[in-house]
Amino acid sequence: MxxxxxxxxxxxxxxxxxxxxxxxxxxxxxxxxxxxxxxxxxxxxxxxxxxxxxxxxxxxxxxxxxxxxxxxxxxxxxQSQIKGKQIPGIQNIIAIASGKGGVGKSTVAANMAVTLAKMGFKVGLLDADIYGPSVPTMFDTEGQKPISVEVNGKNLMKPVENYGVKMLSIGYFSGANQAVVWRGPMASKALNQMIRDANWGELDFLLIDLPPGTGDIHLSIIQEVPVTGAVIVSTPQHVALADVRKGIAMFQMESINIPVLGLIENMAYFTPEELPDNKYYIFGNQGAQYLADDLGIPVLGEIPLIQSIREAGDVGRPAALQENSKIADIYTETARNMVESLVERNKNLPPTEAVKITTMAGCSPKAKK
Ligand SMILES: Nc1ncnc2c1ncn2[C@@H]1O[C@H](COP(=O)(O)OP(=O)(O)OP(=O)(O)O)[C@@H](O)[C@H]1O
CATH class of the missing domain: 3.30.70.1770 (Alpha-Beta Plaits)
Structure with missing residues (x-):
């Protein structure tokens, strides 16, 4: 009965x-x-x-x-600022977005992920760039396949792991090439599975590397996934900044209403390897700061254009992993600013929706063993 x-x-x-x-x-x-x-x-x-x-x-x-x-x-x-159903075990979901392609969003997402992991946080990275997945290359995990594990009677994908970051990307699955022709609904279904049918375990942060632009996929992800906040990546060029406005506007749409934690300016200035203290503002100076002031959001960090960042990305070891390097320090500062902005945002949410990280605790670099 x-x-x-x-x-x-x-x-x-x-x-x-x-x-x-x-x-x-x-x-x-x-x-x-x-x-x-x-x-x-x-x-x-x-x-x-x-x-x-x-x-x-x-x-x-x-x-x-x-x-x-x-x-x-x-x-x-x-009131329901956080969209979609909470995902058990995942405290904060951060969407990393850019108004346009090629600004280095995936590189920034990868470096932020390893930096947060170095700081002692539990970090996941979802490569939502269905049409041009780059996480497998940037983390030297090309050719790896997520295995299936049984958790409470349910088969779940086990993310691939490297440098202390758990990752899923359409690039790990066979048939990834076909994804290029997927329309919005199919792509967002695949992404939803990678988020909800995966054994992420306990995470302080799940970073989502969104595809460039402001299309269908963005809307469906950010409507279905309880995104805590968005970080926007831009270069200082004027055209990129104009696109940033569009990107920010998308998160601030009334029906979406996801707080923008701040802006990361990538390729903010050029520093040649032989003159590490010199800064050349080849794409213009302070553009991001003016825009951020105008929009009332903070600049979380300025990442220089340096050869080692590209080289590190190509060989599959994000540059921020280089111990005691300037770039590692810059990323640590940027990640701290992001966590700080998140803490502010979490304080301002109704308690039922507040996510767990409400202090800067855990934000100091992990003691070296
Ligand atoms: N700060 C930097 N210094 C030097 N090279 C960089 C920097 N940031 C990114 N790059 C390089 O620029 C190229 C584009 O970066 P990336 O793939 O991260 O861009 P993207 O915005 O994610 O692109 P898309 O979203 O269009 O796929 C890569 O070769 C990367 O190594």
Missing amino acids: LTKEKVQDFLKEIEVDDLVNNLQIVGNDVYIDMTAHSPAMHEKKKLEAAMKQAFASEFGEDIHLKLKIVSPEPSEIQ
């Missing part, structure tokens, strides 16, 4: 228990009142179809699901 407990357990299993307001069972009829994630009609329809299908396959056709789905109150939508 179908019991209320059984249905409650099932609702938990399919991760909709928090949407259910009322559950009654009368004979073979199961009455459920739920609140949809958003007031959009298609959201309600999607939820209804998914519930019907899930109930039919779990309990059979004899059980009749009587579903009533209501829209969330406007205040609930306003």
